[in-house]
Amino acid sequence: MTWAPHVTVATIIERDNRYLMVYEEADGNKVYNQPAGHLDPNETLQEAAIRETLEETGWTVALTGVVGVNLYTAPSNGITYFRTTFIAKALSHDTQRPLDTGIIEAVWLSYEELVARKDQLRSPMTLQIIEEYRAGRRFPLEVVG
Template sequence: MTWAPHVTVATVVEHDGRFLFVYEESDGRQVYNQPAGHLEPGETLIEAAVRETLEETRWQVRPTALLGIGLYTAPANGVTYLRHTFAAEALEEQTNRALDEGIIEPCWLSREELLAREDQWRSPMVLEAVDEYLSGQRYPLELFRPHQ
């Protein structure tokens, strides 16, 4: 058996002290997460972050920096995720778009509002990503370059 982590992306989108989250169904629970999802064949990590954010929140975004790369093994199923978290700027909400299946609604929450919902985080990475953003941690997008 070959082990391979699931390659995922997430975006931290902040506006006026509030962060864009998705409230979604996951494994029979309703949870909060950053807009996030899996890398698909043929796309870059940055393209995946833009696509996932649009599909889950209706927001068109522009990634501005990499916040970090994390490795997380979900205790419920043992799956390991290699998560690339980006800071992104909100550009435009496309209100006529349908949300991905399983998404209840997008929402904007402050860090304090997120803390009050700790029992509903999809994983500990949810707060970690916000705190990475608030700490000013940023890495240039030029770290990602396609193979020539």
């Protein structure tokens, strides 16, 4: 039997004590999440994080570090996700760029606003990884090959 988790990436972008989030439709619900998505064939994890952030938010970013690598098994479908979460700096925003299908909008939310929306987060990992980032958890980009 072959078991393979889904490889995904996410990006934490903080500016003025606010986090860039996507408000999206997932599994029939409207939820908040970091810009995130699946690794495509023939791309690096870093390339995937930059691409997904641009596609979901219209923001071009520069990666500056890694917060962590986590496993999460979604109770809704039983799929296990192997997620690398990067830290990035916002560089520029293309307001005319269409966002990925399912993305309602990109929004900047404070930590307090995220906590208030805890029931609307895509998964518990959404807030958990921000709390790890806020606690100072940082690794250099070089930890990811």
